[in-house]
Amino acid sequence: MPPSSLRVVYAFAREMHPKTTDVFIEYGTAGFRTKASLLEHVVYRMGLLAVIRSRVKNGRTIGIMITASHNLEPDNGVKLIDPEGEMLEQSWEEIATRLANVSDNDLEATTVEVIKQVNADMGLKASVFIGMDTRYTSPRLAAAAVHGVMALKGTAKEFGIVTTPILHYCVRCRNDNTYGTPTEEGKKYGPYSLVSTPGERGQLNLNCGADFVKVSQKPPVGVEHAPFQRVASLDGDGDRLVYYYLDDNNKMHLLDGDKIATLLASYVTQLLKACEATDLKLGLVQTAYANGASTKYITEDLKVPVSCVKTGVKHLHHAAQSYDIGVYFEANGHGTVLYSDKAKTTIRRIAQEGEPEQRKAAQLLLNFIDMTNETVGDAISDLFLVETVLCARGQNVKEWMEAYTDLPCRQLKVTVQDRNAISTADAERRCTAPEGLQSRIDELVATYKSGRSFVRPSGTEDVVRVYAEADTQENADKLAAQVSQAVFDLAGGVGDRPVA
Numbered sequence: 001m002p003p004s005s006l007r008v009v010y011a012f013a014r015e016m017h018p019k020t021t022d023v024f025i026e027y028g029t030a031g032f033r034t035k036a037s038l039l040e041h042v043v044y045r046m047g048l049l050a051v052i053r054s055r056v057k058n059g060r061t062i063g064i065m066i067t068a069s070h071n072l073e074p075d076n077g078v079k080l081i082d083p084e085g086e087m088l089e090q091s092w093e094e095i096a097t098r099l100a101n102v103s104d105n106d107l108e109a110t111t112v113e114v115i116k117q118v119n120a121d122m123g124l125k126a127s128v129f130i131g132m133d134t135r136y137t138s139p140r141l142a143a144a145a146v147h148g149v150m151a152l153k154g155t156a157k158e159f160g161i162v163t164t165p166i167l168h169y170c171v172r173c174r175n176d177n178t179y180g181t182p183t184e185e186g187k188k189y190g191p192y193s194l195v196s197t198p199g200e201r202g203q204l205n206l207n208c209g210a211d212f213v214k215v216s217q218k219p220p221v222g223v224e225h226a227p228f229q230r231v232a233s234l235d236g237d238g239d240r241l242v243y244y245y246l247d248d249n250n251k252m253h254l255l256d257g258d259k260i261a262t263l264l265a266s267y268v269t270q271l272l273k274a275c276e277a278t279d280l281k282l283g284l285v286q287t288a289y290a291n292g293a294s295t296k297y298i299t300e301d302l303k304v305p306v307s308c309v310k311t312g313v314k315h316l317h318h319a320a321q322s323y324d325i326g327v328y329f330e331a332n333g334h335g336t337v338l339y340s341d342k343a344k345t346t347i348r349r350i351a352q353e354g355e356p357e358q359r360k361a362a363q364l365l366l367n368f369i370d371m372t373n374e375t376v377g378d379a380i381s382d383l384f385l386v387e388t389v390l391c392a393r394g395q396n397v398k399e400w401m402e403a404y405t406d407l408p409c410r411q412l413k414v415t416v417q418d419r420n421a422i423s424t425a426d427a428e429r430r431c432t433a434p435e436g437l438q439s440r441i442d443e444l445v446a447t448y449k450s451g452r453s454f455v456r457p458s459g460t461e462d463v464v465r466v467y468a469e470a471d472t473q474e475n476a477d478k479l480a481a482q483v484s485q486a487v488f489d490l491a492g493g494v495g496d497r498p499v500a
């Protein structure tokens with residue numbers, strides 16, 4: 001395609017999706033995420049980028065998901081999905097950020113520059129799948145994405161309202177038909193019933209959802225519970241899952257991503273032993289948010305290797321690929337299991353050629369693999385995996401909870417002038433800037449039994465996140481408040497001072 005035909009890139013931008021803000025926006029933990037009103041030009045440009053990416057990948061399908069996932073309703077976001085159903089390759093995040101921030105006048109030239117830089121053959125076909133969540137701003141943004149695809153003569157296929165993991169799955173299937181059929185029905189989850197979606201006036205994620213339940217450690221507002229009833233909470237785009245139950249004193253018990261990871265890892269380990277697939281190495285990947293008690297249990301009781309990486313599914317996914325079977329979960333309920341080709345081939349062979357007991361275990365494992373959405377964390381698929389394990393073991397939710405006891409923890413948010421003033425190292429467990437903050441955290445942590453705390457800038461909200469754990473809930477709350485105070489004082493806090 002000669003560069004002159006890129007004039008339409010500018011014309012569509014100017015007439016339909018002009019850039020009306022100078023606020024700098026960055027491809028963060030999970031794509032671009034901010035107030036929906038600041039996003040239309042960004043999504044249009046991601047339509048352009050998806051076409052370029054598809055051509056660089058020889059016309060394989062790329063996905064665009066419009067969602068702000070766990071964020072409240074006024075926000076929205078956009079993330080790109082690579083051909084294997086994975087998050088966009090990290091080296092392209094800088095390109096996405098550049099394209100999102102140039103002026104309309106410079107857009108055409110920057111698009112030409114990007115095409116050259118990545119060596120895209122613009123004569124090839126390009127295919128882009130587009131999905132969105134239920135926010136009222138999503139249809140308008142999805143239309144902007146379609147226009148971006150059209151401007152560079154790609155083919156857009158709209159899926160309407162879908163969960164994030166369904167779109168990841170469909171992209172993968174479109175590019176690899178051995179993985180399944182690229183439709184919602186293709187992922188044969190079977191029937192399930194929705195118990196409740198309260199929120200306030202139906203607003204997405206408000207006082208409900210996986211993030212609310214995990215962070216506030218409270219059940220969603222307005223849901224009725226029987227004691228010891230197993231309840232699952234999902235987030236706004238269906239890629240996170242946490243469980244909880246209330247005991248007979250109405251006290252809530254949370255089973256978060258760590259509990260799910262340990263349950264799945266222990267079951268897969270049990271089946272691997274039963275089918276004697278001893279050469280397959282299973283490992284678990286967590287982030288700094290993982291409860292210290294879970295890491296101890298994984299290492300000392302399950303005897304499974306565990307690694308810690310930075311927040312963001314993309315980092316966990318990557319690390320999990322280094323194991324034959326990699327279980328990865330963030331404590332917030334985002335995660336899945338990855339099985340290497342070697343693992344799949346070995347297990348299939350045992351299912352056919354093994355001794356009867358080995359064959360049985362291998363077949364169970366094959367069913368388990370089949371039910372897993374390996375492209376990304378998928379709340380529905382994860383829910384069925386959990387239910388499968390509990391059913392196979394005849395365990396109730398209390399027994400699952402009792403595998404290990406979480407250390408009490410607390411998460412808080414602090415608003416500062418510029419959250420990027422905070423830098424971290426060692427998988428976000430230590431803070432390297434601003435000066436003096438880490439030593440203050442160390443001093444505070446040292447005063448608590450089993451104390452641990454870290455701070456990091458969020459990649460999806462304009463806040464600094466603070467995490468603390470200690471021997472009692474009161475101490476975890478106190479430590480979190482004191483560390484928040486230190487962030488406020490040393491990193492330019494704005495608004496109300498945190499209450500210590």
Ligand code: G16
Nearest residue numbers: 029030069070312313458459460461
């Ligand atoms: C996204 C990412 C997750 C991350 C979460 C919070 O989740 O996919 O990996 O844990 O944001 O990130 P941060 O602490 O940087 O704001 P979701 O469910 O919102 O897409």
